[in-house]
Amino acid sequence: MSRFLSSPITAAIVGCPFSGGQPRVGVDQGPIHMVEAGLVKQLTELGWKVKFDGHHQFEEVNAITDPPIGKLKNPRLVSAVTKAVANVVGGHAKKGELPITLGGDHSLAMGTISGTLEAYPDACVIWIDAHADINTADTTDSGNIHGMPVSFLLGLGSPIPEFSWVKPALKPERLVYIGLRDIDAGEKRILKENNIKAFSMHEVDRYGIGKVVEMALDHVNPKRTLPIHLSFDVDALDPSVAPSTGTPVRGGLTFREGHYICEAIWETGLLVALDLMEVNPSLADAASVKQTVTVGCSLVRAALGETLL
Numbered sequence: 001m002s003r004f005l006s007s008p009i010t011a012a013i014v015g016c017p018f019s020g021g022q023p024r025v026g027v028d029q030g031p032i033h034m035v036e037a038g039l040v041k042q043l044t045e046l047g048w049k050v051k052f053d054g055h056h057q058f059e060e061v062n063a064i065t066d067p068p069i070g071k072l073k074n075p076r077l078v079s080a081v082t083k084a085v086a087n088v089v090g091g092h093a094k095k096g097e098l099p100i101t102l103g104g105d106h107s108l109a110m111g112t113i114s115g116t117l118e119a120y121p122d123a124c125v126i127w128i129d130a131h132a133d134i135n136t137a138d139t140t141d142s143g144n145i146h147g148m149p150v151s152f153l154l155g156l157g158s159p160i161p162e163f164s165w166v167k168p169a170l171k172p173e174r175l176v177y178i179g180l181r182d183i184d185a186g187e188k189r190i191l192k193e194n195n196i197k198a199f200s201m202h203e204v205d206r207y208g209i210g211k212v213v214e215m216a217l218d219h220v221n222p223k224r225t226l227p228i229h230l231s232f233d234v235d236a237l238d239p240s241v242a243p244s245t246g247t248p249v250r251g252g253l254t255f256r257e258g259h260y261i262c263e264a265i266w267e268t269g270l271l272v273a274l275d276l277m278e279v280n281p282s283l284a285d286a287a288s289v290k291q292t293v294t295v296g297c298s299l300v301r302a303a304l305g306e307t308l309l
């Protein structure tokens with residue numbers, strides 16, 4: 001049973017309207033749409049005390065001039081924003097609150113996971129995504145930093161002075177992926193070299209989602225004692241389920257598989273932080289946008305204890 005059932009019970013929504021880790025405008029509107037869809041009220045109805053005092057603005061950093069560093073696009077902006085996010089998320093976590101970060105693009109996870117690891121140095125990370133987001137400054141083709149946050153957290157690749165605040169606080173054995181199906185060649189090499197456990201859609205097909213989540217937990221959290229940070233990129237879901245996202249890849253998780261992951265992690269009682277990333281409400285027709293925002297909210301509810309019965 002959850003350790004949150006008896007005590008804390010405060011969830012802090014960290015709205016991050018940020019798109020600087022990738023080129024498509026609109027992903028900054030994701031958190032605004034999820035809150036407007038009623039997420040705060042929905043979580044309150046689940047029994048949570050919900051803290052939300054507006055979305056983060058990042059105005060002070062939006063103005064900086066930011067030419068590429070090597071291939072990295074918007075490096076100073078991404079660094080400044082994710083550093084701010086790390087402080088906010090770490091602050092909530094240290095108070096015993098459950099930070100729920102709404103993106104915004106997945107570069108934000110450099111901040112959220114840094115914040116979690118400040119508060120809980122032994123936390124493990126469960127990363128749900130079509131992509132591994134583990135390119136380094138050396139391997140990236142796109143230069144989009146949302147394809148790289150994991151490598152920074154692990155301390156891989158040539159160091160970039162602008163990101164020196166990011167501590168390599170994540171150990172490869174504390175990281176597991178579910179849902180992968182679009183991995184760059186350099187990323188495949190990094191996953192192998194570092195022995196990082198990943199369950200692609202192939203394993204989801206072979207074993208079923210129930211077994212995959214159990215194996216994933218067995219790997220990163222064998223005794224079920226470590227705090228869990230769940231970082232959920234909505235593009236892990238099949239585009240038929242979550243169409244409005246910047247880098248959709250066919251062959252993804254079904255609606256139920258996505259929700260099952262969230263429910264099973266909630267059931268461990270070990271969830272200490274959640275990210276719901278890459279909802280981009282400007283990439284589809286109104287009905288598809290609504291569908292994507294709605295599924296984003298329902299994944300958050302599933303991770304925070306909503307049950308079917």
Ligand SMILES: NC(=[NH2+])NCCC[C@H](N)C(=O)O
Pocket residue numbers: 105106107131133135140141142143144146147148182183184233235247278
């Ligand atoms: N968070 C995401 N949707 N990431 C997509 C990354 C795509 C590609 N691997 C890249 O490095 O650009």
Ligand SMILES: [Mn+2]
Pocket residue numbers: 129130131233235236247278
């Ligand atoms: Mn992705």
Ligand SMILES: [Mn+2]
Pocket residue numbers: 106129131133146233278
């Ligand atoms: Mn991602």
